[in-house]
Amino acid sequence: MRSFRNKKQEARSKRQEARGKNLSEADIIKKLKRVERAHPAVIRGIGDDCAVLKSLNKNEVLLCTTDLLIEKIDFDFAFTDPYRLGMKSLAVNLSDIAAMGGAPLYYTVSLGFPRELVGDFVGPFYRGLRRVERKFNVALIGGDLSRAPSDVFISITVLGKAQRDKVVYRSGAKPGDLIFVTGTLGGSATGLRLLKEGHRIEDAEGIIHQALRTHLCPVPRVAAGRWLAEHKIASSMIDLSDGLSTDLHHLCEESHVGAQIYADQIPIASATRALEDAPLAAALDGGEDFELLFTVPENNVKRFRQSYPFRKPPTTHIGHVINWREGVQITYGDGRQKKLLPQGYDHFKT
């Protein structure tokens, strides 16, 4: 219905546009058209009722994921800005494609925002999208715009592809597999806490800057995810959006297995280690690190260790897959063993 349109509208005064007032939907679309990039498989992008896309090869599958970001729930303009929000909105969706071992191809973005934000919000938001879009070579193919009564609402859908016999699901883990994560954990939670305490990324340095960056502009692990899939290294994979403790449960439930992880081996972000009273809890339960959690069958481990080609992100062995009946366990350095409860993020739990 109200998809992005490529209208040739009557000329409007530049001053009016500069003030960002009285922008029509068509004016906004015009801004978006500047963001659209040529992509060889896009037959028709923005400007019709639907985008039209070339079919994939027969041995490829289409991946589709969607994410919702709502002001005051998922982000707060006291802590972020439209540019960084644009970057993050696309990045978190690319992370889902990464978690299947896929390559992202296209995306749509639907935006609802109060009229008074038109001038200040749309331009920088799309510049943020564009920065991530270029880095990962994805193409904007459509979307929708609506006024909203008070809060900004962002819905992004990403389409990607993968080799049919190489897609990595949450459900492939087997007892005996080793459990790994990419990067470090807890940085996003610590970053959010620092923002709430008044730190700003413009003024921050060192590990504080790192933590703020992890929270505001997470990097989706697309190359690592694709490599793990294409080389048939990982037996299962998920991205860490809700927090390790919760997402590990998701993976175990889908694979019908249990897990044993070692507290000592969890790679904790430097800022989390230095600044949190309970760094391990922040690393286990803090969400939005967007690292990959994956399992590797023992037979693949040597090949994995010898051929993993990336300096960043590093990968860390944090545990083993065990039998379903044994549940999800964490072992501490002193030998104590506890049930690991899923204490990450849930939108509706009270």
Added chain:
Amino acid sequence: MRSFRNKKQEARSKRQEARGKNLSEADIIKKLKRVERAHPAVIRGIGDDCAVLKSLNKNEVLLCTTDLLIEKIDFDFAFTDPYRLGMKSLAVNLSDIAAMGGAPLYYTVSLGFPRELVGDFVGPFYRGLRRVERKFNVALIGGDLSRAPSDVFISITVLGKAQRDKVVYRSGAKPGDLIFVTGTLGGSATGLRLLKEGHRIEDAEGIIHQALRTHLCPVPRVAAGRWLAEHKIASSMIDLSDGLSTDLHHLCEESHVGAQIYADQIPIASATRALEDAPLAAALDGGEDFELLFTVPENNVKRFRQSYPFRKPPTTHIGHVINWREGVQITYGDGRQKKLLPQGYDHFKT
């Protein structure tokens, strides 16, 4: 990140669920899983980081469209209910697929809603989706849920397919082509006016009931759109979401043509004709009828008229495509001719 998940959670008391209080995201997902249907081309639907879909045939293209519906802007719970809102949310997206001559295949739905609506909203909303889903044989493949501070947000993305050489764009109209619309116009605008005046669909009869239905539960013209594309009848097509006057301009701009339409020939909905002071204006500028506007080259007209197989929707010849320089014109019964201004819906115009 927070895509629909197929968690096997600890059992929760039925009473708690019945009260609709303290539902976790997982509980809601469980409700959604009940809505999910088997579809032969869906390799993995709800329950992983992405949906995984079989590739299309080489001569087919993928269609992708997305729509945003925001409470107080696009709908109002004073006038509609979650069930009918579910129906309409999916229907308006299917209408975009219809406008390309495509067949809808899959959809995702992202929902943001205040916590207190969890119990009353989610169930009936998904039953409404499901009703339309079944009628048009589309499969729910994923989505996202988020709390929202005050208003309900709905974002739906639909994927469909079409034969590559048969997709109908907005851009194919040529001077001399005849302009047609399906169904009748103005009914949705009149329906909305009647709702604002206090009419309710439960109590309404006859033409009032019809108008309320057009507004609350529009029927996407999927079969007609596909037929027009598959038989290579239409040279261009668009669905009427913003109103004939505005959408005709969209089509003309994309095709770089002008149009001449005849006021006498516009098929006006019965309720609009009977109850509006200015029925023609309502038919021209009232949005959300979700009928198809399409052009037919003169050479195809005879074949079109002889073989169009549907009793519903009827199609009506309302004008001709003319040269771009002549603009978009309307001719009245008394011979007066005027420029037709795009006075339909724009989200951001003041």
